[in-house]
Structure formats: C-alpha cells, structure tokens
Amino acid sequence: MDLRLYLVSGDVPLGSDLIDVLEQAALGGAATIQLRLKGASPAERVRRAAEAAERLAPIGTTFVVNDDIDAALAVEGAGLHVGPDDLHPAAAREALGPDRVIGWSLHDLAQLDDAEALAASDYLAVSPVWPTPTKPDTTAPWGLDGVRRLRDAVPPEVPLLAIGGIDATNAASVIDAGADGICVVSAICAAPDPYGAAIGLRRVVDAALDER
Ligand code: 3NM
Numbered sequence: 001m002d003l004r005l006y007l008v009s010g011d012v013p014l015g016s017d018l019i020d021v022l023e024q025a026a027l028g029g030a031a032t033i034q035l036r037l038k039g040a041s042p043a044e045r046v047r048r049a050a051e052a053a054e055r056l057a058p059i060g061t062t063f064v065v066n067d068d069i070d071a072a073l074a075v076e077g078a079g080l081h082v083g084p085d086d087l088h089p090a091a092a093r094e095a096l097g098p099d100r101v102i103g104w105s106l107h108d109l110a111q112l113d114d115a116e117a118l119a120a121s122d123y124l125a126v127s128p129v130w131p132t133p134t135k136p137d138t139t140a141p142w143g144l145d146g147v148r149r150l151r152d153a154v155p156p157e158v159p160l161l162a163i164g165g166i167d168a169t170n171a172a173s174v175i176d177a178g179a180d181g182i183c184v185v186s187a188i189c190a191a192p193d194p195y196g197a198a199i200g201l202r203r204v205v206d207a208a209l210d211e212r
Helices: 018-028 042-059 069-074 089-096 109-113 115-120 143-153 171-176 194-210
Strands: 005-008 032-035 062-066 079-082 102-106 123-126 160-163 181-184
Touching (some): 005 018, 005 194, 018 032, 018 194, 032 042, 042 062, 042 069, 069 079, 069 089, 089 102, 089 115, 109 115, 109 143, 143 160, 171 181
Parallel strands (some): 005 032, 062 079, 079 102, 102 123, 123 160, 160 181
C-alpha cells in the first residue's frame, strides 16, 4: 500500500470520463484511489466501483470506496474509507476481513481514544487540513499545526494522511508538518491533464519525504 499520493474522485471537466481520469492519475503516480460518488444510487456505486477496480487492477493501484460497505464487499479486494459518523472501522474490519485497506477520517482528537478503531484502521486522515470548495460541509480545519499535533498523537506506525485544499503549491508543507501522504480531489480531477498533475504532485511529495 503506497499512500504518498491518494486520489479521491470528484467532479471531472465536461467531456472527460471519470474512470479515464482515475486511470490517468494512477499512471501518473496516484497509487491509491478512492471512489467517492456523492448522489449516486447504491446500484450505480457498485457498478462504477467494479468498473474502476477493473481498470485500475493492471496498474497495481490500491482501490478504496468511500463509505459504502456493500460496494466494498461487492468488489474483490476493494478497501473502505469511513468517517467518524459512518460505519465503525472495527465493524468494517469484521465485515471485510484482515486483508482489505480500511481508512478513517479524523475530525476530533478524542477519536484517538478509540483503540478499536485505531487497531482496525490501516491509515488515518487529517480531515480537513484547510477549507475547500470541493467539500463545503467539513468540520473545522486542522491547519498545519493540527497536522503536527495529530502526528505527535497518532502511533508512529500508523500512516497519517491529510485532505482538504492540498495542491502542488502547498503539498510539501503538509509533508513537512508530519503527514505521510496527501489526498487530493480537485488538484487532479479538475486538472486539464490528470496524468501530468499526478506526476507533478508525486514529485513534490517524494522530494518532501526524501528531505525528512
Ligand atoms: N473530504 P480538494 S475534504 C472529499 O475533510 C473530502 O474529510 C474532506 O478536495 C474531509 O482536494 C474533501 O479539492 C475534499 O480540496 C478535498
């Protein structure tokens, strides 16, 4: 599991196909990709998840679905990302077994008292680092200080990712603050060239990780 550049799917430019965008991002270095389809029906989520997983499998991408245990169960090998108001990570682990990737969003420091959730999670995500127009209804932003505080508080063996307002201009600061990888939506999905955008982001993240 390579979490350095983690793409969460979002709106793509008119005329682009979402699955093509995910494939281009994967080829450019987004080694983990989460399918997040707000407003889609359960059947549509399963159908798109199967399609994305099939396209990404030859590239070796780790594939995760957002907050939909049925879609994760329906697609062989798919992981699941949940937030604190969603299915509990321990319940997700029980349903999915030991080998699937499970991620959990951190909105509140008190979540770190939940040892069962931590034990069930393969990574945690600082949610959000900065406010973002992509998801206006987030909880209060952590900022870079929040990333530092969480990195100090989260067990060192648990990868800490960060999401919200991250692009090539500020990705290095998030890594410098202690994140082990970045999650982005618009920096890749809204880019005219998702492949080039992923290559550029990976270059920034890899350089910042190398310097730590
Ligand atoms: N989740 P962008 S922020 C999908 O805070 C999502 O949990 C968030 O989009 C959270 O990279 C977010 O375009 C959107 O800022 C991030």
